[in-house]
Amino acid sequence: MADTERQDGTIARQARAIWERNSAFWDTQVGEGNAFHLELIRPAVEGLLAPRPGESVLDLACGNGVYARDLADQGCNVVACDFSRAFIDIAMKREDGKRRTNPIDYRVVDAAEPEQLAQLGRGRFDAVVCNMSIMDIVDVNPLFEWVPRLMTPGGRFVFTIMHPCFNHSEAVFASELDEQVDPPRIQHWLKVSNYLDIPPRKGLGIEGQPELHYSFHRPLSEILNLAFGHGMVMDGIMEPAFPGNETHDERHTWANYHTIPPVLAARLRLAARNL
Numbered sequence: 001m002a003d004t005e006r007q008d009g010t011i012a013r014q015a016r017a018i019w020e021r022n023s024a025f026w027d028t029q030v031g032e033g034n035a036f037h038l039e040l041i042r043p044a045v046e047g048l049l050a051p052r053p054g055e056s057v058l059d060l061a062c063g064n065g066v067y068a069r070d071l072a073d074q075g076c077n078v079v080a081c082d083f084s085r086a087f088i089d090i091a092m093k094r095e096d097g098k099r100r101t102n103p104i105d106y107r108v109v110d111a112a113e114p115e116q117l118a119q120l121g122r123g124r125f126d127a128v129v130c131n132m133s134i135m136d137i138v139d140v141n142p143l144f145e146w147v148p149r150l151m152t153p154g155g156r157f158v159f160t161i162m163h164p165c166f167n168h169s170e171a172v173f174a175s176e177l178d179e180q181v182d183p184p185r186i187q188h189w190l191k192v193s194n195y196l197d198i199p200p201r202k203g204l205g206i207e208g209q210p211e212l213h214y215s216f217h218r219p220l221s222e223i224l225n226l227a228f229g230h231g232m233v234m235d236g237i238m239e240p241a242f243p244g245n246e247t248h249d250e251r252h253t254w255a256n257y258h259t260i261p262p263v264l265a266a267r268l269r270l271a272a273r274n275l
């Protein structure tokens with residue numbers, strides 16, 4: 001990918017168009033929560049965010065709104081946004097017929113555009129959440145610049161991402177039949193050939209999606225140094241893996257890796273010196 005394409009917005013436009021085309025499929029797969037969401041993402045986010053009824057919460061890059069609805073069901077006042085109009089339409093359709101005293105405020109907002117983030121309102125949110133999207137956003141500088149401004153002074157920002165150490169395009173599943181033990185067993189491996197220098201490329205999020213989408217791998221130091229540079233500190237982290245020890249027939253699945261986390265969840269706050 002040429003730097004010019006990134007700078008002139010070509011990639012951003014293509015990325016959005018791909019998400020528009022993948023949105024209906026994504027919605028059928030995620031629905032009100034697939035295994036990844038219900039077993040890994042949601043418990044980790046709930047643990048770190050600890051949302052309280054009446055709080056004002058922003059869900060950035062909300063997709064079909066699966067987590068926004070959960071927050072609203074818990075009594076939070078939720079603003080949920082995504083840069084894909086198709087996803088926002090789907091999310092709103094899922095609200096049809098629901099009578100809430102705290103309706104979700106769904107908006108089309110590009111999280112890579114500072115002016116659009118600014119319009120969400122300074123100092124307005126007790127908490128901001130961004131699930132499984134930071135690695136999909138072409139430029140995350142505006143997000144890390146604006147999240148601290150959008151939050152109340154004591155606000156918390158919780159994000160989940162594909163674990164940058166283990167879950168990326170240059171980490172591949174491998175398995176081996178060990179016949180030296182009785183009974184023979186299949187051993188699962190993860191082969192990581194790169195971490196620091198993976199270029200942006202298109203990849204698969206959910207098996208069967210109509211089109212590969214852009215992914216912008218960022219090592220942990222890149223993500224966290226951005227947050228630290230914008231006055232935040234990290235005070236919580238979780239690395240959820242699928243529980244249990246059973247092996248699934250479908251060999252190359254994260255459900256077989258009980259001690260390697262496919263997801264990383266972190267909580268950031270404004271550093272005390274910036275309050």
Ligand SMILES: C[S@@+](CC[C@H](N)C(=O)[O-])C[C@H]1O[C@@H](n2cnc3c(N)ncnc32)[C@H](O)[C@@H]1O
Pocket residue numbers: 015019030060061062063064065066067081082083084087109110111112130131132133136137138205
């Ligand atoms: C993997 S999906 C996650 C969706 C949702 N948060 C969830 O957990 O199901 C990534 C989402 O990021 C959104 N996205 C990508 N780039 C974005 C941007 N620049 N601004 C806002 N949303 C963006 C996509 O439209 C998509 O909904």
